[in-house]
Amino acid sequence: MPLISFTDKGLYCAQGNFYIDPWQPVDKAVITHAHSDHARPGSQAYLCHHHTLPLLQLRLGQGHYQAVEWNEKVYFNEVTVSLHPAGHIIGSSQIRVEYKGEVWVVSGDYKTEADGFSGDFEPISCNTFISESTFGLPIYNWKPQQEIYHDIQNWIRTNEVANKTSVLIGYSLGKAQRLLKAVEEVTGSIYVHGAIWNVHETLTQAGWKLPAVQRITPDMPKETFKSSVVIAPPSADGSPWMRRFSPHSTGICSGWMQVRGNQRRRNADAGFALSDHADWNGLLKAVKATGAEKVFITHGFQSAFSRYLNEIGIDAHEVKTEFGTEDEESQLTN
Structure with missing residues (x-):
């Protein structure tokens, strides 16, 4: 059984019995950041970074929230979970999941250039990396x-x-x-x-x-x-x-x-072209820095980005999710 499965409710860790950024209400939700396509209402309990907490309360209302610092360990059964800077927006975090020596990282949305607000993106060594590819084409190359x-x-x-x-x-x-x-x-x-x-x-x-x-x-x-x-x-x-x-x-x-x-x-x-997402070079840099043997691409230019990763020897796969569908930035393409 994989450490994280892709289900109709979202990214699910059966060993710890929790979801990451679920798009349907669940018992336990670990949240990468407060954008509406990643943080949805109705779940019984939420875990997030403490900078994300007031933003979740603003957007989701009162509820059962647990807020932690980056690098702080939380235990779900025998699974160890920690949050690490993603650099996307204030409080945005990557979710590191470890079970019996195997490590998966769910990046959520991220950018690799520090903006002075969001924390500096932290590459995390892992076996499997789950990445966005919102701007996963070579044409997207941001100015400083x-x-x-x-x-x-x-x-x-x-x-x-x-x-x-x-x-x-x-x-x-x-x-x-x-x-x-x-x-x-x-x-x-x-x-x-x-x-x-x-x-x-x-x-x-x-x-x-x-x-x-x-x-x-x-x-x-x-x-x-x-x-x-x-x-x-x-x-x-x-x-x-x-x-x-x-x-x-x-x-x-x-x-x-x-x-x-x-x-x-x-x-x-x-x-x-001011973006809260990594550009093509940022995505490649982030993926390579993890040293992951397998990469799953969740949203954006999945086909192009995953194909390129496979061409350079990184085992990459496309995954259909509901991420990116409610971010107002992505709606600019409509």
Whole structure:
């Protein structure tokens, strides 16, 4: 029996009787991070990193939660479980599962460049590695974060000269916090959508030091936003909610913006390939660093990435899951 099985409820460890990021309610759920495609409501008990705890409570409500530090060992029967930095978003973790000397690692979503928030991705030696491949094609090759920040800042300055509001589109958990760090260097007037405000409040109450923002409310006059910066989730893009910022320029912040056609298709004025996922080289680096004899690819460009791994001598297999289906970043392809 494999240490982790792929079932209709999610990734299941029979020896420890728990699931990792289940997409149906279960008794025991170990959660990699708080994005909605990995953390779903209804389970009896949740185990997560302590930075993820307030975010789970925000998104799933009250429940039975156990929060641990990275590298802290938890025991399910004879199975040892520990959480390790994934670098994807705040609190995001890889799940290390060990039983009788065999080690599997479930990476969840991850990126290998440190962003100053999410913890530095930690390669973990294992027999079997379960990896995403959201951007598992060679075309996806990110510029350094600081370089992208400079591009965003210069774009904002250009909009200010033209008396335009700069509207940045990014996922409310993960992307928005990184954008705040980029934006605070060029303006003190930062306004945010309610969905981003809710996450912002949760994180600041948990002790995170984030730039000051103002929540956008219906009673704010249009003049309030002139030459300012607005951060909004993808769901707001193209909606009537955006009209209050006119004249404005829209910049979409997503790894999908690496392909110029996506920017045109979204009618965006600018596209910034700022992603919370590893690029092609990051994925390869992560997989090789584990030394795993077998790799399972869960979501993204599974066919291309797993085929390449097999070509270079790494035993790789595609697995169908429900990950990636509710992440607002992935919806930018729709």
